[in-house]
Amino acid sequence: MHKFRGVSNLSLDAKGRIVLPARYRERLAETCASQMVVTIDTDQPCLLIYPLPEWEEIESKIEALPSFNPTTRRIQRLLIGHATEVEVDGNGRMLVSNPLREYAQLGKKVVLIGQGKKFELWDEEVWSKHIKIWLEDGAEDEMPAALAEISL
Secondary structure (H helix, E strand, O other), rough: OEOOOEEEEEEEOOOOEEEEHHHHHHHHHHHOOEEEEEEOOOOOOEEEEEEOOOHHHHHHHHOHHHHHHHHHHHHHHHHHHOEEEEEEEOOOOOEEHHHHHHOOOOEEEEEEOOOOEEEEEEHHHHHHHHHHHHHHHHHHHHOHHHHHHOOO
């Protein structure tokens, strides 16, 4: 399975489309026939973009959770409810629906972040603010043991 890495500064056009960086397009055509799913992040003001097969695995796991738990039900409603199938066209463009753009406060300048099996899409200004906060606050956070064992 291919991993998605890196930060790309992109523009959202007047129709709400982004043009995916060329380095991802061939991999997406091979792994998911350019079929993607976009949904919201329930913790941050950004969007999560998955190749369709990756999303289907996650969706199955979310659906299998007991819906009587209020937190689980909230996650099911938000993630699955906002999940929108999109296709990357021949020019590498992908439409981001209006409700999703509004949720993530996307302006004209956006940032696409490779996160291994998925991407995150952020408004550029919101991303910059969050990076500063994470860098400043990160020193005080307690590091999980599993993370402390990884040599970087």
